[in-house]
Amino acid sequence: MPFSNVAERREQPPALAVSTVIFSLRDDERTGRKSLWLPLVRRTREPFRGQWALPGGPLGPRDSLLDAAANNLRDTTGLIPRYLEQLYAFGDLDRSPTRRVVSIVYWALVREDDPHDTATSVLLDDPNVAWFRADDPEALGSLAFDHRQIIEYALWRLRNKVEYGSIAHRLLGERFTLAQVREVYEAVLDRALDPANFRRTLRSTPDIEETDEFLSGGKHRPPRLYRYTGSTTHPLESENIS
Amino acid sequence: MPFSNVAERREQPPALAVSTVIFSLRDDERTGRKSLWLPLVRRTREPFRGQWALPGGPLGPRDSLLDAAANNLRDTTGLIPRYLEQLYAFGDLDRSPTRRVVSIVYWALVREDDPHDTATSVLLDDPNVAWFRADDPEALGSLAFDHRQIIEYALWRLRNKVEYGSIAHRLLGERFTLAQVREVYEAVLDRALDPANFRRTLRSTPDIEETDEFLSGGKHRPPRLYRYTGSTTHPLESENIS
């Protein structure tokens, strides 16, 4: 039932929605390095029909906030991220041109090659899902709702995140080389880092442990593989998908 | 209208509420130092009637999230904090024994002697509002809902906050001595700091500027007063009350 004026519609109770900003590490021919990419979905309904938006949907009555984010992500993009963290709750009055919506936004990190994240295959065939560079002003300029600000805030949070060790671990696999971790840092911070110094600092952290294996098949000297021995952060910050 | 069983009530749309964790700096005879205190309100309705809880209430249809937090705080405690920041959105299914509630929680810093924060006088006369030490296990043990976990998370966030400069500024006045800033740090970190070293690091930050004034009236050598020349953090993290 539509409402005839603004005052009337604002008396409606606010709708609750959950959205997600998903970051992944991908090759960027532009810079030669890896950089951060994120998937967006094309809206099929008004408002903003046809424009790109963050994946999301209403909060189901039987879902916790985290479950709602994970379930919706699976349904709209096929992604099943191993890591979801709450970003922020957006609740300004004029976020949506129709009824008032309070959105609780999560952010996720997925691995490009993770069999658990079945995203790649699904997304390639779906014309309503596409990946964009996280700092691409072209793509971000025409997003639905206030999703541009949300993405910029997510990027800011990611860059200001202290415990990069665990972030790298989420974007990479169970075992990784130090150069791969460096690529994560370089993509997030958007600058080149000295390999030797980076190695020194990373080896001094207790969270990363060396293994006896080496990565073969490369073009040059095979690098040693390392493992992340997760130190627990605050419970709320490290929720896990069931 | 009550519901007869769990399945039925869970089909109701979740209610939206806003609560606030308020920190203030107060003398602590126990340790001799200053420490963090927070006000709680006694619940006058079921559920948890008579128990202590965070100040909060439902989200008004014409309030932004921030306005809702500020308005509710004023009504229930008389506090008008200069600084409110969003902490987290809590939305587990079993947070409330009656209907489902999603709470968006803010945290605030107030000054004990701020004329703007008219709290002290109001709160002293109201038997339904009381201050507790933020790490007092006795008081926190019997809180309503999941408010104990919320407070612990707020404390964790406060301690892990990077930009202590601005935090000190919020808890203190426009002008302050370096010893007062040190008291803030000592209260938050819960350990003593070397006055000389603390002075050195603080004077090296561009955010804090010395004035020509000194604080008179003390028992000993009058300390110089300083001023905070606020550097802006991310917009979302530094919302201001209108």
Place this chain on the structure above:
DNA sequence: TTAGTTCTGGTCAGGATGACACTAACTAGG
């Protein structure tokens, strides 16, 4: 066998930090 690239360990200088001694400036009490 050699050139090319990455991996890995090392040195060095400069800045930040903790421990601590010492002087400066005020009040309280006789």
Place this chain on the structure above:
DNA sequence: CCTAGTTAGTGTCATCCTGACCAGAACTAA
């Protein structure tokens, strides 16, 4: 008025952390 006591503020020293850089090790490709 003088002295003791307390806090404000300065300076020094050793240590740790960080960025810049060098050089050898280990592998591939030709």
